[in-house]
Amino acid sequence: MKIFRKVLFILLVANIIRIVPGCIEDCDLLPVYFDFTSLQILNLDNSGEWEVENTTDSMQAAAIAFELVISDYPGNYPHYSAADIFHSFGFKSSHAMSHDCSQPMIANHYLTDIRIATLYDINAELHAGDDVTEYFVGQFSTNTSPVSGVYLDLATIIAQMKNKVYYDFGVEAFGIYLKPEVETPQSRFVISLTFSDNRILTDTTRLIHILH
Amino acid sequence: MKRILFQIGCVVALLLPGVYSVSAQSADNQSFRLGLQFGGRLIHRELQPLTENLDFLNYLYGGNGNSAYGVLRLGFSFTPNERWTFDAGLGVFSDLFSSQLNVQAARYIKAISSSWGWGIMSGFEVYPQYIDEYNQFHIQKEVELIGDLDKNYRQQTLYDLGISLRPFLRYTGEKLSFTFSAGPGLNAFKPFEVKIMQKKPLGNLRREIRYETSFKPLATVHSGAEFSYTFYQSEAVSFGLLAKAELIAGIRNLPYSQTILTWTAENPLTETIHPDKTFYSKADLTGGVFVKF
Numbered sequence: 395m396k397i398f399r400k401v402l403f404i405l406l407v408a409n410i411i412r413i414v415p416g417c418i419e420d421c422d423l424l425p426v427y428f429d430f431t432s433l434q435i436l437n438l439d440n441s442g443e444w445e446v447e448n449t450t451d452s453m454q455a456a457a458i459a460f461e462l463v464i465s466d467y468p469g470n471y472p473h474y475s476a477a478d479i480f481h482s483f484g485f486k487s488s489h490a491m492s493h494d495c496s497q498p499m500i501a502n503h504y505l506t507d508i509r510i511a512t513l514y515d516i517n518a519e520l521h522a523g524d525d526v527t528e529y530f531v532g533q534f535s536t537n538t539s540p541v542s543g544v545y546l547d548l549a550t551i552i553a554q555m556k557n558k559v560y561y562d563f564g565v566e567a568f569g570i571y572l573k574p575e576v577e578t579p580q581s582r583f584v585i586s587l588t589f590s591d592n593r594i595l596t597d598t599t600r601l602i603h604i605l606h
Numbered sequence: 607m608k609r610i611l612f613q614i615g616c617v618v619a620l621l622l623p624g625v626y627s628v629s630a631q632s633a634d635n636q637s638f639r640l641g642l643q644f645g646g647r648l649i650h651r652e653l654q655p656l657t658e659n660l661d662f663l664n665y666l667y668g669g670n671g672n673s674a675y676g677v678l679r680l681g682f683s684f685t686p687n688e689r690w691t692f693d694a695g696l697g698v699f700s701d702l703f704s705s706q707l708n709v710q711a712a713r714y715i716k717a718i719s720s721s722w723g724w725g726i727m728s729g730f731e732v733y734p735q736y737i738d739e740y741n742q743f744h745i746q747k748e749v750e751l752i753g754d755l756d757k758n759y760r761q762q763t764l765y766d767l768g769i770s771l772r773p774f775l776r777y778t779g780e781k782l783s784f785t786f787s788a789g790p791g792l793n794a795f796k797p798f799e800v801k802i803m804q805k806k807p808l809g810n811l812r813r814e815i816r817y818e819t820s821f822k823p824l825a826t827v828h829s830g831a832e833f834s835y836t837f838y839q840s841e842a843v844s845f846g847l848l849a850k851a852e853l854i855a856g857i858r859n860l861p862y863s864q865t866i867l868t869w870t871a872e873n874p875l876t877e878t879i880h881p882d883k884t885f886y887s888k889a890d891l892t893g894g895v896f897v898k899f
Binding site: 440441442443444454456457458459531543544545546547550571572573575 | 752755803805806807808809810811812813814867868869870871872
């Protein structure tokens with residue numbers, strides 16, 4: 395009888411232990427698909443050691459830089475929906491040992507081309523209306539600081555975005571940097587991004603006053 | 607306090623019989639020697655003028671051509687018979703992190719007199735040293751650029767690996783014994799990789815310089831001296847003082863390949879650089895105690 399009770403006790407302990415991993419919420423989430431529908435252009439100040447957001451419309455002649463932010467805004471984030479806000483009003487739901495799972499997101503259509511045209515003369519060789527894409531290089535932005543090292547050419551930026559998995563937000567941001575120095579007092583560019591479904595997102599930078 | 611003394615007493619009580627029993631088993635002239643030494647190391651290398659290319663050895667610890675280190679060494683020696691002696695040693699700097707290792711085998715060949723004899727020894731040694739703030743080369747030379755975007759203190763551990771073959775002359779007295787040795791060797795610096803990131807002030811231009819040093823053995827001269835004085839000796843165990851001096855000298859450089867990336871990683875410019883060879887020496891002087899059993 396004693397042995398039977400001991401066996402039962404061991405089985406009980408083993409099954410209690412099984413409950414613990416059973417409470418862990420796994421992160422095997424299916425990806426959410428989205429479309430890049432918005433292009434935003436920000437000015438960057440790349441005159442110092444590290445680039446920062448530029449709140450003015452002035453840039454150093456050799457440091458023309460912009461950040462392109464493409465997103466699905468106002469996109470559909472099922473895990474950050476109004477239902478979540480309503481849910482947070484009540485008692486917080488309890489998930490024993492739950493992971494902070496990030497929602498994987500994949501763009502339906504990837505970037506296939508970047509075109510940049512200048513609206514003003516840059517120097518004696520590059521005139522208003524010229525396609526100046528080849529004179530730009532790029533660098534992916536990060537959440538913390540700009541990526542160190544040298545830049546990427548724009549073809550590499552495009553290639554690295556293909557089939558990229560994003561987490562929580564369908565947002566991509568990368569900087570573009572003009573290589574030649576601007577020799578004129580003003581500068582402005584039209585930027586067009588083409589996606590694999592032939593959609594084109596186009597925007598124009600603000601009018602930049604050049605500091606010589 | 608009593609408890610600590612009791613614990614120390616227990617350790618000694620456990621170790622001493624072991625020492626005596628080993629000694630008892632070593633009646634056929636087998637002996638073990640453990641040594642603990644502390645001392646200094648001086649690495650000398652003439653500073654070379656600033657040229658077109660970086661010379662890493664210009665930035666050895668101290669930056670003035672003379673690098674001084676404190677070294678703590680633990681040595682183990684085993685003499686299985688009258689002819690052979692095997693040595694192994696470990697060493698650390700004051701940071702107790704950088705390590706060095708040396709192993710050596712000595713073969714006693716012939717007695718010259720009752721106290722003097724000679725033989726031959728060969729050994730392998732690896733020891734560390736520091737290269738500090740080598741980015742100053744770029745900061746001083748390339749004033750049109752931000753010389754190094756990495757503001758952290760730049761320190762690279764450079765390991766020197768060497769082998770040697772040395773005849774030795776040994777004196778063995780009642781209490782004092784010493785050994786002198788000198789001979790040829792080969793030394794090479796263990797390769798390492800570093801990179802420097804640069805940017806133009808008020809401009810977008812970025813540049814990255816990648817350095818990869820080469821493994822290139824060069825001829826060196828190794829010499830050494832060891833003095834030991836036994837101040838207590840019994841049948842089972844002996845204690846004494848031990849002093850060692852070692853010297854490695856040679857005409858050396860640290861070649862490397864340099865890859866420069868400008869704007870992007872496309873079209874890298876790679877070049878192999880051979881800085882001028884110049885006199886390099888490493889001298890160690892250590893002293894301490896030993897126990898032989």
